[in-house]
Amino acid sequence: MFEAPFPPYDLQDKNGFAYETLVVHWPAIITNLVDHIRQLIDGNLAAESDAAHADDGLSDFAVRLKINEGKEIISKVIRLRHRMESDQELEKIPEDGEFYVDEYNSELEKLALAGQNRWSVVPWLFAESYLYRLIRSYFKQTSHWTNFDPFRKKKEEAFRNSATAIYQVATMMHDLDSEKASLVDPAKLLVLFKEMVQMCLWGNATDLSFLIHLAPSDIEQFQRVGRGAQRARKEYILKDDQEIAWEHIKSLQPRAGLVARCDFVLDNAGFELFTDLVLADFLVTYTPYFSTVVFHPKLFPWFVSDVTPADFYRTIQSLSSPTFFDKTTTTAESARYLKEMVERWERYLKEGVFCLSTELEGGHKKTRFWTGPWPYWYMEDKANDLWRSLSESSLVIIKGDLKYVTTYMTPVIFVNACLVSSYRKLTGDLKWPVSTPFATTLGPLAGSFPLLSLRTNKSDVVVGVLEDVADSLDKKDKRWRVNGKYALVGFVPNTHRT
Numbered sequence: 001m002f003e004a005p006f007p008p009y010d011l012q013d014k015n016g017f018a019y020e021t022l023v024v025h026w027p028a029i030i031t032n033l034v035d036h037i038r039q040l041i042d043g044n045l046a047a048e049s050d051a052a053h054a055d056d057g058l059s060d061f062a063v064r065l066k067i068n069e070g071k072e073i074i075s076k077v078i079r080l081r082h083r084m085e086s087d088q089e090l091e092k093i094p095e096d097g098e099f100y101v102d103e104y105n106s107e108l109e110k111l112a113l114a115g116q117n118r119w120s121v122v123p124w125l126f127a128e129s130y131l132y133r134l135i136r137s138y139f140k141q142t143s144h145w146t147n148f149d150p151f152r153k154k155k156e157e158a159f160r161n162s163a164t165a166i167y168q169v170a171t172m173m174h175d176l177d178s179e180k181a182s183l184v185d186p187a188k189l190l191v192l193f194k195e196m197v198q199m200c201l202w203g204n205a206t207d208l209s210f211l212i213h214l215a216p217s218d219i220e221q222f223q224r225v226g227r228g229a230q231r232a233r234k235e236y237i238l239k240d241d242q243e244i245a246w247e248h249i250k251s252l253q254p255r256a257g258l259v260a261r262c263d264f265v266l267d268n269a270g271f272e273l274f275t276d277l278v279l280a281d282f283l284v285t286y287t288p289y290f291s292t293v294v295f296h297p298k299l300f301p302w303f304v305s306d307v308t309p310a311d312f313y314r315t316i317q318s319l320s321s322p323t324f325f326d327k328t329t330t331t332a333e334s335a336r337y338l339k340e341m342v343e344r345w346e347r348y349l350k351e352g353v354f355c356l357s358t359e360l361e362g363g364h365k366k367t368r369f370w371t372g373p374w375p376y377w378y379m380e381d382k383a384n385d386l387w388r389s390l391s392e393s394s395l396v397i398i399k400g401d402l403k404y405v406t407t408y409m410t411p412v413i414f415v416n417a418c419l420v421s422s423y424r425k426l427t428g429d430l431k432w433p434v435s436t437p438f439a440t441t442l443g444p445l446a447g448s449f450p451l452l453s454l455r456t457n458k459s460d461v462v463v464g465v466l467e468d469v470a471d472s473l474d475k476k477d478k479r480w481r482v483n484g485k486y487a488l489v490g491f492v493p494n495t496h497r498t
Contacts, residue, residue, distance in 0.1 A: 002378070006430040008430050009125070009461065027081055033150045087119050090108055090122060092108060098136060100372055125428070128303070149310065149311075151301050152301075156318070158271070159269070160318075160325060162271035162274070165271060171337050173341050176192070193282070194242050196279045196282045197279065200276060202456070202487070237487045238457075249289050259292055260291050262293045266399065268307065269306065273312065277354075295357065296357045298367075302370075306400075320343075390448065391494075398423075400455070423488075424459055426453060438463050447495030453488070453491075457480065457488065
């Protein structure tokens, strides 16, 4: 078992971002969840109950049961917030019929033996994963809320407010069609690849845990995807392996019978998922290097806005709907371009060019790992089927940062985002020296498969950055590690394949 060479970030340092998470962000997310369920109970469900009296007693009973279960969920969540704020021990995950109950509780036992099982001292990465797994158990133990996503409303609101950027990207992709015949030159494809990666990278800024308090106009400012904006952001990419990744992609020369597969480990729903689909579309439609793309979601609501299977398909449906977005945000021409692009994606889904990992054989079991309690170092041991599957991939793109940032803006670039849901799990969320090579921080996962990590900085852990660059940033911007203004693009090749 890999031994971590540095301690993890925890919740004790009052100057650290982890502490801010404990005292500000988690309580706010819990409060939003409680308010949402209360609104449902006081509004829609009460109306359903009134209507049920016109039918039979069974229907009325079912609605009342759902109301009572909702109230019980609220009670449990409020109790959780109290235990968190009063620095009590983390409770065991109940036997809820969901996966990884024993695994989470085993980790809790180890933390208890080390005296690290209270909210103020538990390792930050474990605490955050545990929090969402525990909340999942509250819904899983009911009859009528089992499949309920408490964050769906926020996800859809944010996505609907992304219309301007979505139509802009659709127009850009349409324009790309006119250049398709000339896209045989790898140098030209590299330029486009960088543009797609940067759009995908900064698109992560729509993580909802950041956007809870933002107005639609603020969201649009976050989602500036024009070429000029991307050029301006280039200096903010502190580690940039885009060209190294492209050299790997170019090596995937198409051969008869060879299926070159790209795997996306998804992060946020909404606009970010849209940009992931655009990048995937570019790879299979406009380059000769990839034949299929597999998208890896989370199996249940996770870190507010991570993509679930339902989110994935609902996104396609929303993009296809003529009424989902406000038509005043675009022209009929741009709307047609979006329709054409999404129809191509729907065709890809039917043909198997695009697919969700949960739809593949054994996919549901493999997908569990993304919501487990461990760093990704342990994938080969804890989820060997998933590890072996990814080891056959031609490129694995992992996105996300698992964190939130307070809301404020600058006139130059967005400073509020949550990205690359997996960066902290890739690196174990340890206090690595900033100049540590990215591959080193992956532990035994390094070299298992070609890995491209796209991440904007929204948590303390940062690696692969020159020491003098970090020192300079420390002097001019104390929050450069967490404010979403800077980014990292890291690539690690496959060294295990024979």
